[in-house]
Amino acid sequence: MPQTTILTREPVVNKNRAITANRLVAHGPNMGSVVETLNELAEVWPTQHTVFVCLGRLVPTPDLMKWQAPPNAMVEIPSQTLAHPQTQALLPQLRDAGISMCLSWFAPGTPLPADCDWRFVLMDRRRHQTPAGSPGITLAWGLPNVSGFQEAVQSGYDGASGWFFLHGNPPPKELAPGHAQIVRLLNLVRNNADIKEIEAALRQDVALSYKLLRYINSAGFGLSCEIQSFRHAVSILGYANLHKWLSLLLVGASRDPSAPAMMQTAIVRGRFMEQIGASFFEKSEHDNLFITGAFSLLNLLLGTSMQRVLDEMHLPAAVTDALLYEQGAYAPFLKLARLCESFDSTELEKQAAELQLEPAQINRALIGALGFADSLQA
The missing domain is CATH 3.20.20.450 (EAL domain)
Incomplete structure (x- = not known):
């Protein structure tokens, strides 16, 4: 039944x-x-x-x-x-x-x-x-x-x-230098820059390198071996997956007291979108679904406007359209992820019906995403 x-x-x-x-x-x-x-x-x-x-x-x-x-x-x-x-x-x-x-x-x-x-x-x-x-x-x-x-x-x-x-967070301001450095790394990785250039950028911030390796080696990724260096990470993961983990690093860069709760929310949205959208999109787009959800709170996490932070990045149009205008192919799935945060399920059920998704699919994706997000913050 x-x-x-x-x-x-x-x-x-x-x-x-x-x-x-x-x-x-x-x-x-x-x-x-x-x-x-x-x-x-x-x-x-x-x-x-x-x-x-x-x-x-x-x-x-x-x-x-x-x-x-x-x-x-x-x-x-x-x-x-x-x-x-x-x-x-x-x-x-x-x-x-x-x-x-x-x-x-x-x-x-x-x-x-x-x-x-x-x-x-x-x-x-x-x-x-x-x-x-x-x-x-x-x-x-x-x-x-x-x-x-x-x-x-x-x-x-x-x-x-x-x-x-x-709600009720401080007004937007300029992107902080530490956050800008991660954005620079994201752009380097997305553009397939030489490994030496990316390593040089990482060496400017030892704490950043440590956090990146900690994320990659977390239980959520499920690797069979421990990643020891950035070069090792590139050889094992490839540039596409490394971009995903740098994105997580950006999401986790805030020092706001609410950052852990916001980060969990952002990662749950990202993982949920990646899982629930898997049958709708080619595999090459799954990481973009994840990034759309994970970046959906970037303005609050970094204390800046969404437009300002996305202006610094080179993301696919489907990602920026969903984040800035709630339009495009990814937007219905971001809406679905947000509706999973409502105390009233009426709109969630309507959106699920429009996408022809069963409650069991949504429940499994949501609970799996929650476990994934918590494993990264352990």
Whole structure:
């Protein structure tokens, strides 16, 4: 039976805006469909962080126990369902199975079961200015921007869930010298410059060389041998793959407090586009799909305008058209990647239907991309 549940995601961060968990929202018609979907994703399940599983608008019931929950999974229990007989029957089963629980949409004064350990508590900051009465580590949800996050932390929240860090950032400025150096390297590699010329550019920044080799040797790439030098990297990877990894280096160059969360988001978009677009484009274009997604937050990561940073690079028209104008062959796939970050799946389902993609394809690409991104930041 075809899967009908579709997943969206958002990051969970601590007071320092470092990622502490990933939150998946399952948009399904019933618990059976959600369980089937989650079980199908066991092979690509991300393991680097705790994974919150929100059941959307469904009431948690004992049918959820048919899911073979990974050790890092945490089930969200909406406070509004605590009095429901089916949820009351589920709670002791989750506890006995050793599956952690997060209390979501908690409001002070809500009667709580005496025998449940709520490790995390999710509260809507738009309704509750302070986390008074929380029975666990309190996360703010519904924050509008970076300033809203800072205010929530000052009022006592321990962290947040959501996309606030994509809004309210400082105005654009000139490209920083360190970022410009990576852009120069990208252009050299893309133009197949002599290895000696590229090595000379790398030697000007030892830290840059170290980070590049660290990325290439990360678990996400899955190489069978360790790359010891730039020349070795070229011989093993080739210029095209090296360009991809320099692109990752540019995405990871920001020192903004929100950079880890933004970098994860950018890499998830890139890997998702690469995977979901594989059957639509020739293999030679797959790296360009990745770069389109990975560069989609470059303006925020580098603190400059998208136009300014792309003016410094020599990227294919399909990449720049998608990033600057939301047009061209790659644009529908970038839109799809962004819609996977929505708490409402309606537009995601419409876009998937337009591309004739099944929920199972999108779910697998999304979860696989999340695991890939986390492996690079380990």
